[in-house]
Amino acid sequence: MASSASPWTWPGALSALVLFACCVAPQDPFLVRAQQAAADVAPRVHAILGVGPFSCEITITDEQLPGSMVAATSIDRCLVTFGRAIEPHPEEALYYFAAHELAHVHMRGYWETLPNWLEEGVAEVVALEVVPTAREDAESQMRVCEGRYEAYLFARAAGVDAVHQLAVRAHADGLAEIPEAWLAGLGALP
Ligand SMILES: [Zn+2]
Numbered sequence: 001m002a003s004s005a006s007p008w009t010w011p012g013a014l015s016a017l018v019l020f021a022c023c024v025a026p027q028d029p030f031l032v033r034a035q036q037a038a039a040d041v042a043p044r045v046h047a048i049l050g051v052g053p054f055s056c057e058i059t060i061t062d063e064q065l066p067g068s069m070v071a072a073t074s075i076d077r078c079l080v081t082f083g084r085a086i087e088p089h090p091e092e093a094l095y096y097f098a099a100h101e102l103a104h105v106h107m108r109g110y111w112e113t114l115p116n117w118l119e120e121g122v123a124e125v126v127a128l129e130v131v132p133t134a135r136e137d138a139e140s141q142m143r144v145c146e147g148r149y150e151a152y153l154f155a156r157a158a159g160v161d162a163v164h165q166l167a168v169r170a171h172a173d174g175l176a177e178i179p180e181a182w183l184a185g186l187g188a189l190p
Pocket of ligand 1: 063104120123
């Protein structure tokens with residue numbers, strides 16, 4: 001039996017639609033840029049690292065991130081947060097930061113056998129392979145963070161593929177971390 005008191009009469013439907021439209025905040029243009037940058041670089045990042053793709057939530061924050069970070073991945077590594085501080089930067093910088101953070105997100109499984117300093121170095125190499133035009137600015141930024149530039153130089157000289165092979169081997173051997181002696185075989189450790 002059809003009810004004559006259906007809530008979806010025209011005036012009711014119309015006010016529901018208007019209410020919905022009023023409650024959806026317009027998307028923050030910085031969030032849109034950050035999400036676009038991440039979406040554009042993700043396929044290259046997972047191709048270079050040979051893993052993924054992993055879906056990843058991209059967010060922005062007005063808060064100051066810890067230390068001098070401008071972007072960060074969460075502990076569970078499925079969330080990338082961009083600090084508002086990089087909003088004025090050109091698209092190239094945003095793409096570089098997106099590629100760097102997504103490299104961290106993708107370094108899971110056997111990639112977790114990398115010591116932290118090397119993970120940073122590999123993330124830099126991956127980001128600059130994806131966005132080579134950011135090299136000059138990125139390298140000068142790396143030089144002001146202790147050990148970062150050296151880690152990047154080591155990873156760049158060794159090559160992502162060689163580090164990849166060691167990570168697979170360490171993981172297959174049940175090791176939590178790639179032994180230093182193996183890394184020393186790739187070049188002088190920083
Ligand atoms: Zn990093």
